[in-house]
Amino acid sequence: MTATMGTPQDTGPLVRGEVPVAGGERAARPRRYRPLISYGRWWWALPAILMVLVIHYLATAGGALYAFTDWTGIGDFDLVGLDNFRRIFEDPTMIGALENTLFLAFGFLVLTNVVGLALALALNRTLKTRYLLRVLFFTPVVLSPLAVSYVWKFIFDFRGPLNTVIGWVGLEPRVWLADPDLALWCVLVVMAWQTTGMVMVIYLAGLATVSPEVEEAAALDGAGTWQRFRYVTVPSIRPSIAIASTLMLIQGLRVFDQVMALTGGGPAGATETLATQVYKETFALSNFGFGAALALLLTLIMLVFSVLQQAATRDRN
Amino acid sequence: MTLQSPRGFRRIGTLVVIPAVSALALTGCGGGDDGGSGGGSADGFTFAFENASGGQENPWVKLVEKYTEETGVDVETNALPPDSFGLTMRTQLQGGNAPDLMMFSPGSGQENSAIPLAEAGYLEPLGDTSAGLVPAGSEALFGIDGTVYAQPTSLIPVGITWNSGAAAEAGVDAPTDFDSLIDSCGTLADEGKSAFVIAGAVPPNPGLMTMAISATRVYAETPDWNEQRAAGDVTFADSQGWKDTLQTVVDLTEAGCFQQGAAGGGFDAITQGITQGTSLGAFLPGSSANELMNATPGLELEIEAFPPAAGGEPYMLASSNYALSINAKADDGAKQAAQAFLDWMAEPDNAKTFTDIQGGVPITGPGDDLNPVYAPVAELLEAGDYAPLPNQGWPNPGVYDALASGVQGLVGGQGDVQSVLESVDQAWDQ
Numbered sequence: 001m002t003a004t005m006g007t008p009q010d011t012g013p014l015v016r017g018e019v020p021v022a023g024g025e026r027a028a029r030p031r032r033y034r035p036l037i038s039y040g041r042w043w044w045a046l047p048a049i050l051m052v053l054v055i056h057y058l059a060t061a062g063g064a065l066y067a068f069t070d071w072t073g074i075g076d077f078d079l080v081g082l083d084n085f086r087r088i089f090e091d092p093t094m095i096g097a098l099e100n101t102l103f104l105a106f107g108f109l110v111l112t113n114v115v116g117l118a119l120a121l122a123l124n125r126t127l128k129t130r131y132l133l134r135v136l137f138f139t140p141v142v143l144s145p146l147a148v149s150y151v152w153k154f155i156f157d158f159r160g161p162l163n164t165v166i167g168w169v170g171l172e173p174r175v176w177l178a179d180p181d182l183a184l185w186c187v188l189v190v191m192a193w194q195t196t197g198m199v200m201v202i203y204l205a206g207l208a209t210v211s212p213e214v215e216e217a218a219a220l221d222g223a224g225t226w227q228r229f230r231y232v233t234v235p236s237i238r239p240s241i242a243i244a245s246t247l248m249l250i251q252g253l254r255v256f257d258q259v260m261a262l263t264g265g266g267p268a269g270a271t272e273t274l275a276t277q278v279y280k281e282t283f284a285l286s287n288f289g290f291g292a293a294l295a296l297l298l299t300l301i302m303l304v305f306s307v308l309q310q311a312a313t314r315d316r317n
Numbered sequence: 318m319t320l321q322s323p324r325g326f327r328r329i330g331t332l333v334v335i336p337a338v339s340a341l342a343l344t345g346c347g348g349g350d351d352g353g354s355g356g357g358s359a360d361g362f363t364f365a366f367e368n369a370s371g372g373q374e375n376p377w378v379k380l381v382e383k384y385t386e387e388t389g390v391d392v393e394t395n396a397l398p399p400d401s402f403g404l405t406m407r408t409q410l411q412g413g414n415a416p417d418l419m420m421f422s423p424g425s426g427q428e429n430s431a432i433p434l435a436e437a438g439y440l441e442p443l444g445d446t447s448a449g450l451v452p453a454g455s456e457a458l459f460g461i462d463g464t465v466y467a468q469p470t471s472l473i474p475v476g477i478t479w480n481s482g483a484a485a486e487a488g489v490d491a492p493t494d495f496d497s498l499i500d501s502c503g504t505l506a507d508e509g510k511s512a513f514v515i516a517g518a519v520p521p522n523p524g525l526m527t528m529a530i531s532a533t534r535v536y537a538e539t540p541d542w543n544e545q546r547a548a549g550d551v552t553f554a555d556s557q558g559w560k561d562t563l564q565t566v567v568d569l570t571e572a573g574c575f576q577q578g579a580a581g582g583g584f585d586a587i588t589q590g591i592t593q594g595t596s597l598g599a600f601l602p603g604s605s606a607n608e609l610m611n612a613t614p615g616l617e618l619e620i621e622a623f624p625p626a627a628g629g630e631p632y633m634l635a636s637s638n639y640a641l642s643i644n645a646k647a648d649d650g651a652k653q654a655a656q657a658f659l660d661w662m663a664e665p666d667n668a669k670t671f672t673d674i675q676g677g678v679p680i681t682g683p684g685d686d687l688n689p690v691y692a693p694v695a696e697l698l699e700a701g702d703y704a705p706l707p708n709q710g711w712p713n714p715g716v717y718d719a720l721a722s723g724v725q726g727l728v729g730g731q732g733d734v735q736s737v738l739e740s741v742d743q744a745w746d747q
Contacts, residue, residue: 073407075437093740158578178518178580178729266518267580268726283404284428285714287747 067293073286084293094294097272101298104188104273105252105305111192112248113241116199121229123200124207134204138197145194149261152190153177156262177263180270187271190258195251199244206240207233242313249309253302274298361391362647362654365406366420367429367639368396376675377420383670384658392658403429410439415644417651418658421467423458423640424709426717431642432458435466441643441652443468446660450680452637454540458709459640468659469637471668471677474603474620474694475529475706476633477513482617483594491693492598492624495565502574505597513569513598514590517580517728522587524721526600527562528707529634533625534562536704537632543710546745553738553745561626563734566727580729592616602638606690607676619690622697633697636705637680712745719744 067084071077088094119137123130140148155162156176163173177183210233218228234241256275259265265272265280272280274294282291366377381392395416397405402420406429409415421431434440447468451459459467479491487510492498502512516522535542535558542558545551553559569575576582576596590596592613598621606618622633641662643655661667668679669686676688683691683698697703708717723737 072433074411074433074439156581158581173578175578175581175729178578180726180729180731264518264520266520266722266725267729268722268731270726270731280718285718286403286407286428286433287715 063292064296064299065292066289067296069289069292071288071292073282073288077289080289084290085297087290088293088297093269093272094277096269097274097277100184100271101253101255101273101275101301103184104191104255105249107188108191108195108252108255109245109248111188112196112199113244115192116196116244117203119196119200120203120207121233124204125212134200137200140194141197141201143194145257146261148194149190149258152186152193153262156186178267180267183263183267183271187255187258187262190262191252191255194258195248199248202240202244202247203237206237210236238313242310245313246306246309249305250302253298253305274301360650360654361393362417362651362658363393363395364418364655364658365395365397365402365416367399367402376671379674380662380667380671383667384661388657388661390654390658403427407434410434410644410646413646415439415646417644417647418655419642419644420639421642422709423455423467423469423637423705424711426708426711426714428714430709430714431467431640432461434642435461439645440466441645441647442466443643443659444656446663450663452680452705455636455705458636458705467640467642468663469680470639470641470662471637471672471675471680472635472682472698473638473677474633474635474691474698474703475525475600476532476603476623476694477529477598477621478591478601478603478606478609479598479619479621479693480591480594480596480617481619482615483510484597486594487597489597491619491621495624495626498624499568499572499574502569502572506573509595511576511579511590511596512574513600514576514587514596515579515582515600515728516584516587517575517582517725519583520718520721520725522584522600523566523724523728524708524717525602527566527720527724529600529623530565531559531562531707532632532634532704533623533629534558534565536634536707537625537630537702540704543707547710547712553741554735556738559738559741560734563724563727563737565626566724567734570728570730575728580725591618603635603678603691604676607688610690619693621693631697631702633694633703634706635678635698635703636709638706713747715744715747716741 066077068079068081069077070080070083123134123137127133154160157163158173158175162176167173174182176186215228215232218232223231254275255273256279259271259273259276260279263271265276275298278291278294278298281287281294364377364381366375368375375396378394378396381394384390385392406415406419406421421434422429423432424430425432431440442464443466448460448465450469451465452469455469456463456465459465459469477492481491484491487505487508489501489505489512490497492501492512498512505512513526515526535556539545539558542551542556546553570579576586576590579586587596587599587601588609591599592609603620606620610616610618622631625631641659643652643659647655662671665679665681668681669684671677672679672688676690678687678691678698683695687695687698691698708720711717719741720737723732723740726732727734727737
């Protein structure tokens with residue numbers, strides 16, 4: 001209580017310039033708040049802000065202008081207005097890439113968050129081996145996505161371990177990554193397998209803020225496991241949910257490495273995403289204008305979904 | 318106040334100096350390039366090329382070593398990975414720091430094609446010696462309006478790379494007609510082997526297979542099919558030849574001519590299948606046979622043409638898959654040095670040296686000392702019964718991409734012939 005009431009030795013308000021000092025008349029005059037001790041001025045950041053604006057945003061905006069041209073990467077170009085965007089929505093391959101992107105993004109979002117939260121709840125307190133298991137589940141996160149994808153490519157290979165295992169139970173071998181019905185799911189599994197550990201850690205950090213006393217009190221009041229989770233745990237970890245879901249959605253929307261390493265967008269475009277199409281159109285097919293339009297569309301989609309995600313998961317209290 | 322002024326100046330100074338220093342630093346990073354060459358001089362030149370042979374010795378490097386030994390000219394080589402070569406060259410050409418001599422693909426249909434770069438003014442017109450090497454009928458692949466910008470290097474036949482040793486063990490003859498090929502596929506499958514191994518997961522390989530098949534179904538009867546398509550007289554979707562070509566792929570798939578899990582196979586599957594003899598044939602550039610035989614002692618490979626349909630005539634693909642061009646912004650001395658190298662390379666002895674190393678056929682045509690792997694197609698080569706790789710004459714890389722991706726789908730049981738051909742037409746018209 002004394003701390004909140006203030007003490008004769010409490011110099012905080014003085015330091016912050018909130019109380020008059022000697023010569024009370026001048027100090028009591030209403031004036032703009034200004035700390036007596038501060039650690040910087042706003043313009044100290046100006047060079048950095050300028051650099052960010054010029055190098056990051058201006059360059060990006062410059063790149064976005066190419067979305068309205070037919071530039072092939074060399075020579076001159078013409079302004080084509082919205083033709084590139086029209087072409088995107090008229091091309092079944094691009095529509096397929098957009099659908100695949102959304103499927104992977106939302107599948108990734110749901111899978112990583114559900115499994116990550118389940119792992120975090122399981123490894124939060126009582127289990128004796130929880131520290132070892134946390135390390136094991138987190139290990140894939142520190143590996144290179146490309147390296148992980150190539151390992152999984154070997155697992156999914158027609159003569160790989162997965163087909164050997166399913167052969168033991170009498171199932172026919174499958175061409176996992178060359179089957180248009182399975183390939184996208186395979187990519188999703190690899191993405192989720194590698195990233196779930198990260199989500200688990202985010203939720204573990206959130207669960208550390210949940211007071212055991214509050215949970216015990218809820219239990220004493222007769223709340224069941226589900227009710228304690230729904231009405232005590234979830235509200236307490238809402239910031240973690242917001243962070244984990246936003247990060248996973250953005251990561252899912254810009255998936256590239258896993259698709260390129262596992263399928264290269266195949267078979268016959270069945271696993272193409274907007275990010276792989278941006279790369280392919282821009283650097284493999286030399287359609288820089290069209291690739292820039294795809295990149296701009298992907299950026300807008302990420303922006304819109306991120307804003308929606310933030311709105312949906314923000315703490316209304 | 319006496320303290321305020323210096324502080325004020327310091328503030329302003331900070332605001333001015335930091336961006337200025339940053340700008341200078343960035344300018345320094347950018348270099349003071351004047352759009353000139355990548356460092357060649359009158360005594361030598363720089364030379365960039367694709368290094369597709371991995372750890373093996375590159376034929377360009379060997380050729381350059383021989384050139385330097387003979388002439389004393391210093392050549393700085395830069396071997397780059399094929400998947401990023403085209404993009405790197407385009408970036409360097411625009412940045413003004415491209416090498417003096419570069420390796421490209423003829424025509425416009427690939428990402429590292431020479432003609433779009435020549436149209437943009439990045440390539441130097443070449444001399445008469447270079448022009449004299451351009452195969453008749455292929456002028457548009459190496460130049461614009463009679464001016465040559467890319468010197469062809471060697472002929473690379475494309476057909477079936479056939480493991481004759483494994484075929485003899487399996488009691489199968491090299492395919493000469495399509496029906497017997499289909500029949501043999503079933504027999505081989507029963508023995509746990511396959512007639513062909515393909516990298517179904519890598520679209521360019523099914524794409525190359527399709528082009529090899531198109532030699533007899535399209536280009537044998539209509540060598541100027543590409544020109545007709547460019548003029549709008551024909552389309553892929555309406556072409557019986559292209560329909561037959563893609564139907565042949567479907568027939569091969571349904572007859573079990575490819576290895577198990579072909580749709581998911583990579584290039585490693587080809588290497589293993591061919592060298593171990595579990596598959597008898599693969600669709601590869603002819604020069605790959607040399608590399609595979611060098612890497613696998615005892616391996617017997619030869620190049621066969623893909624068999625024609627019933628009533629068709631044998632025909633195949635053979636073209637200069639690589640061409641050399643000089644950077645238009647190179648220093649004059651470097652340009653002359655690079656042109657002197659091209660002239661030296663055009664001499665029959667040196668052309669033969671290169672093809673001996675590379676495993677191709679001299680651009681001047683097959684002679685008595687034709688590489689033995691080409692013996693089964695020697696008559697076709699001597700008679701001129703071959704067409705250049707079709708995609709060299711296509712207008713953009715998207716056409717081949719659409720074909721290769723579509724055929725990848727057909728091998729995996731996805732899509733149909735007509736929709737694939739329509740997508741190829743769509744890519745052509747972009």
